[in-house]
Amino acid sequence: MELRHLASFLAVVEEGQFARAAARLFLSPPAVTGHVRQLERELGVPLLERSPLRLTEAGERLVPHARAALAAANAAADAVAGLREDTPRGSELRVGIMVHGSAELTPAILRAFRRARPETNVTVVSLDFTDHVAALVEHRVDVAFLRPAPDDERIVSDPMTTEPRIITVSERCPLADAEALRLADVVDEPFLGLPDGVSRAFSDYLYFGTARNGEAPRLNPEGVRTPQDVLTGTAAGRGLSSGLYSFVRFYSWPGVRFVPLLDAPWEHSVLAARRDDTRLEVQAFRSLAVALARDLGPTLVPPPPLPRPWSGGNDSRPRAAGR
Structure with missing residues (x-):
């Protein structure tokens, strides 16, 4: 679920027309239509009836959450924008992402940081499982979206999501x-x-x-x-x-x-950084990520269903293929 899709959806709701929503967002009407359709595909339900244009029940339920998500993203960007004057132009930040990072929070944080601090050159680096600690301590990245929190005194971690x-x-x-x-x-x-x-x-x-x-x-x-x-x-x-x-x-x-x-302890995904790295761009990225994780995490990472447990029992438990 992308923030720009939520922004297009809200603009259509508030303007009452796709054309006026597109003009407000400086986008083409097909782009706004595409954003709303993509949001409907991701959620699996129609949000708007087109003729005449009006909200469905699912759309009505989404509106307050969409407004809260966009407000949180803007507030987080504003919170770190004040540090911009102290950051030299051409500064760099290398962001490591292992697997899919912190779910939908990862792209939301990257977009908000780029909007708040356009003078910082952000590079995204894909990490494999061997990079869990090494990428940071070897100074190949400056911050990293990982799971679980590294058990290393040289690294500090901020929880992003908590998931089953x-x-x-x-x-x-x-x-x-x-x-x-x-x-x-x-x-x-x-x-x-x-x-x-x-x-x-x-x-x-x-x-x-x-x-x-x-x-x-x-x-x-x-x-x-x-x-x-x-x-x-x-x-x-x-x-x-x-x-x-x-x-x-x-x-x-x-x-x-x-x-x-069902009974496995829930686990964090985290944003990790070197404990001794006090550069402003690192501090700003961490502050923004923590703010968005607090405000957007429950919205962007929904809890799973609670299915019935398998009832085979330990004595008759099936064995994995290849045993």
């Missing part, structure tokens, strides 16, 4: 038939392995280290580094993997199912 956990399973695996699972259903299954160099915090997150009481999981030596590695390995039946609930909204893959874990 899911398991990725092959559609040929008996576990794929479950509407939901519990940790006891999966901890003994083989998981996709990670390459050397991955931080302990990330491997504990991926393999539910706390639930295992220190016992190592059974691993297939895949050496997965990226979400694509996870999805291809899962589809091939080589093992399970895990993620945050928002992973479902950003990735799909033939032969892969995502199953909620």
Whole structure:
């Protein structure tokens, strides 16, 4: 859900015509129409009736939330804009993003920062699983959207989203038939392995280290580094993997199912930075991100449904493919 789509939707509602909304936003009418249609596709419901133009019930419910989201984004941008005079022109900020970052918050924060501080050159860097700590401590990025929070005294983390956990399973695996699972259903299954160099915090997150009481999981030596590695390995039946609930909204893959874990502890995605980095552009980015996470997080990252848990029981629990 993009802020510009919400802005187009509100403009149509307030102006009463697509043409007047387009003129107000300095866009073409087809662009505004496209924004509203994209928003309707993402939400899965019509927001406007076209002839005559009026709000649907879903549209009426969205209006106050859309106004709150846009107001929060503008307030966050205004909060850091005052630092602009102290930042030299041509300053740079390298933003690392691992997997899909902090869901829909990530692009919202980047857009708001660019609007508030256009004199800062922002570069986005894709990070793989081995970069969880290394990219920051090796000064390859200045801030990074990660999960979970790094367990390293050199790094400070600001929580962005707090989400339930899911398991990725092959559609040929008996576990794929479950509407939901519990940790006891999966901890003994083989998981996709990670390459050397991955931080302990990330491997504990991926393999539910706390639930295992220190016992190592059974691993297939895949050496997965990226979400694509996870999805291809899962589809091939080589093992399970895990993620945050928002992973479902950003990735799909033939032969892969995502199953909620009902009793797994919820986990944060975070914005991380070096503790000793006091540059104004880093402080401004963190301040804006924290403000948007507080105000937009509940709107942009909806909670999952609560499906019935799988009832196979431990004794008859199905085994993952390839065992």
